[in-house]
Amino acid sequence: PPRSWTTRDLGVDVQWGPWRNPVQQGRMRKFHAAARKLRGLALPAYAKLRLLRPLHSVALYGSEVGGCSATQFKCLRHACRAMLGKGHKMRRAAEVELALKGGILSDPEVAAAQTMVRTWQRSIGRGQSWPPRAGSWERAMQTGRGRGPLRALKQLADKISWEPCEAGWNTPEGFVTWEQADWLVVQHVHRHVLKQLVERRPDYG
Numbered sequence: 001p002p003r004s005w006t007t008r009d010l011g012v013d014v015q016w017g018p019w020r021n022p023v024q025q026g027r028m029r030k031f032h033a034a035a036r037k038l039r040g041l042a043l044p045a046y047a048k049l050r051l052l053r054p055l056h057s058v059a060l061y062g063s064e065v066g067g068c069s070a071t072q073f074k075c076l077r078h079a080c081r082a083m084l085g086k087g088h089k090m091r092r093a094a095e096v097e098l099a100l101k102g103g104i105l106s107d108p109e110v111a112a113a114q115t116m117v118r119t120w121q122r123s124i125g126r127g128q129s130w131p132p133r134a135g136s137w138e139r140a141m142q143t144g145r146g147r148g149p150l151r152a153l154k155q156l157a158d159k160i161s162w163e164p165c166e167a168g169w170n171t172p173e174g175f176v177t178w179e180q181a182d183w184l185v186v187q188h189v190h191r192h193v194l195k196q197l198v199e200r201r202p203d204y205g
Helices: 022-039 046-059 070-085 094-102 108-125 134-145 148-160 178-200
Strands: 168-171 174-177
Touching: 022 046, 022 070, 046 070, 046 108, 070 094, 070 108, 094 178, 108 148, 108 178, 134 174, 148 178, 168 178, 174 178
Parallel strands: none
Antiparallel strands: 168 174
């Protein structure tokens, strides 16, 4: 029989579009269930977000391979925001509330970016070729098309206007190694998130 029938479905090939991988849907349900349980705990907001942060890896499993849509990040943000309860200012944007109460890594989009950078860093550190196929990488960078990890990395590069290479990243401020990029990418992605927030809600400008 075809391999797709016999191989265990890990949910890595999720498309993050109208069609959802059932395995990925199960991970999302677990994330939302954990957020609801934490909401009922008598803990301060920062403690709840600190407990929920490790579960981002569950909800975003495979995003470094297939990428993640803006809609998916929005759903995760609102789940984290709802966990804080009604005692907080409901008119405050979720992006701002999460950053103020739990730090910028409490935002799922920022956490996903850090995971992706560390995944590529480990892959290159193990001596794997960069890129897997030069033609595929050039096509992904020039046209925005590609598949799997190349497409996901291209999406991240577009957010922060950087260009990745084997040794690191070419940035407008200069060259940055993969080790240095670990936290710098986090900061730039958070700025991208806030920029989108200002475009959506001018009152934050």
